[in-house]
Amino acid sequence: MIEKKDIELEKTVLIGVITKDQDEEKSKEYLDELEFLTYTAGGEVLKRYTQKMDMPNPKTFIGSGKMKEVQEFIENNNVGTAIFDDELSAAQERNISKILGCKVLDRTNLILDIFAQRATTSYARTQVELAQCEYLLPRLKGMWTHLERQKGGIGMRGPGETEIETDRRIVRDKIALLKEKIKTIDKQMAVQRGNRGKMVRVALVGYTNVGKSTLMNVISKSDVFAENKLFATLDTTVRKVVIQNLPFLLTDTVGFIRKLPTQLVESFKSTLDEVREADLLLHVVDISHPNFEEHIESVNKILGEIDSSDKPTIMVFNKIDAYEAEPLDDDDLITERTSQHYTLEEWRKTWMNRVGKNALFISALNKKNIDTFKKRVYDEVREIHVTRFPYNHFLYPDYNEEE
Template identity: 85%
Template sequence: MIEEKDISLEKAVLVGLVTQNQDEEKVKEYLDELEFLTYTAGGEVLKRFTQKVEMPNPKTFIGSGKLDEVKDYIHENDVTTVIFDDELSPAQERNISRILNCKILDRTNLILDIFAQRAQTSYARTQVELAQCEYLLPRLKGMWTHLERQKGGIGMRGPGETEIETDRRIVRDKIALLKAKIKTIDKQMAVQRGNRGSLVRVALVGYTNVGKSTLMNVISKSDVFAENKLFATLDTTVRKVVIHNLPFLVSDTVGFIRKLPTQLVESFKSTLDEVREADLLLHVVDISHSNFEEHIESVNNILAEIGCDDKPTIMVFNKIDAYKPQDFDEEDLMSERTTAHFSLEEWQKTWMHKVGNKALFISALNKENMDAFRNRVYKEVRDIHVTRFPYNNFLYPDIEELE
């Protein structure tokens, strides 16, 4: 039976460059991720275009020959959107749009669009709007070329402010208002965090779509929205969790991604205050993803950027049920290969177990090895709590006593 394609999906093609800094394998990885982003935003990728160059063309990003090839394809296949893997300059976006005569997006624009779709609370919507305005400001000329003309007519002659300048001023004023609004909400949230008392705070961090929200649902027995799409969670969710009578707070934060737009990092730094103020980080990793090592590096880079790289951290390798043995080299695991996933003893013989302070291997979806996960989290949280309140030592026994 032939599968029917969803006619509501927007037809798109992707464009990436093979350069000195990005080999063909890396470009393929980035375009795979860009395709997932496109799907998350409501698009369907029909074709990918790549070109090998030393550096991007300053006028059109790709060469004129490749641009003609893209133009012919999109016109023959009624493609409405062309998405570039790297951020385009305002001039590049303008020039490409003029030649291809269709909607032109770059990775930054696409991520902003997904964030706009996913934002639920007033806080998240304000942050996304701020990022969009900062992205839009230098691109006003390309979007509103008709506004560059001076107004004419009686009483309007002579020097004056052009409409494009007026629009820029309006956007700058809007940015100032949004920043002020975020500052006000930040103060309110700081008060809320202060009112949570002396409970130990644990934050889930990790790449987007690694299963943080699913794990949050399992350990807190709550119903946080989880979906197999990128950026399913934008708003920070905080839940009270109790393990072996020890209460503490767990927060689920926005997922990270490679090439995360600068505007979003700036806008969402305040949301990441939950990470900054956490006593313990659970760095969740999708072990089934072939590029999970790069994901770990991307998350660590962003944690360093917000000053959280020195916090106590437990590496939690999730989705062991979805792991495919062919994703690894022979020396990484046992020499014997089967289609079944590995036992916990086998996982613990890998190099991953040695990352940080003894990593955990779980499947949040299938609730595999969750008892070991809870015991480990209990031990770490208890150590933090007892250090802070030594007189409470008798209330919460060592995990060895419980076992």
């Protein structure tokens, strides 16, 4: 549940479309995620709007009738921000802003804003700033008069928010400068990775908010920041972990998301070098989420983009304590039984058939089945280690559950 506490949340409305490529159920699911993104950024969603269309309106994204409905609600409820579920063109953003008279953001801008809030190290801030500049460049025309009227808040953090005179040349120069800065840091990080020696590297990957950082804390006995918000972790964290007497390096990485802005994939590719150079991936999945299979597809797609889809991978289905199958009455002869009605045991069998022993079902929060998880990771890391150092195999016996 969203807790308001003493923080005044920014009033927002969400707008999405239902098309032949995105049916009503899919649209609702995307808006649910957009609402969670909005809450993470510091916003409160007062209302959600959807419209059935063959394709979004090239000028205003939604039709004039629906736009008028949104406009009236915004005026009557003192709403400061309208957030669209898909990326808007520069022209659409300007047109909509004129009609609604409020701040207009799209999904990409919102995600960039969350990253700007969450970036704590110089490296992460540089990567986010590069992504923001690349997003901003094609939208400069006519944008500054719009920004002049704003007073900060969601989507207004980042480069140039007070520099109204910024133009394309300055932004291009800034992009070139940031890329050079990232190159320099990349070289330093490559040296750091090289200094770690030949230790086996294991990387946690997965959709955002699936419990990677919680799992990292349980295994490495460290204190990585974790909370029930999207993109809680931006900076890559590497810890030396020892299971029994076998040491290896464990990396926690930034979470992925559907419709992840291309600017972020590009600027964070260097952070994802930790994934590229890993010997083993632990693909963490929130099995309690109704659309976890789509999350898996999204993560696999991004892994493919960074040339990491062929690495040895263990599928770690987390949050089994929160999983609930959708009930189906035995007397219901109309409703078709789908995967939403699977019991946890049925999911276990399904994924065991797909990936064999590389499917594990755990609860990192309640530490359920953690010993089974450790044993599987130990076996896999041991095999990689022994292949790399064949003369060391006698140092690492079979896993002992009475550790």
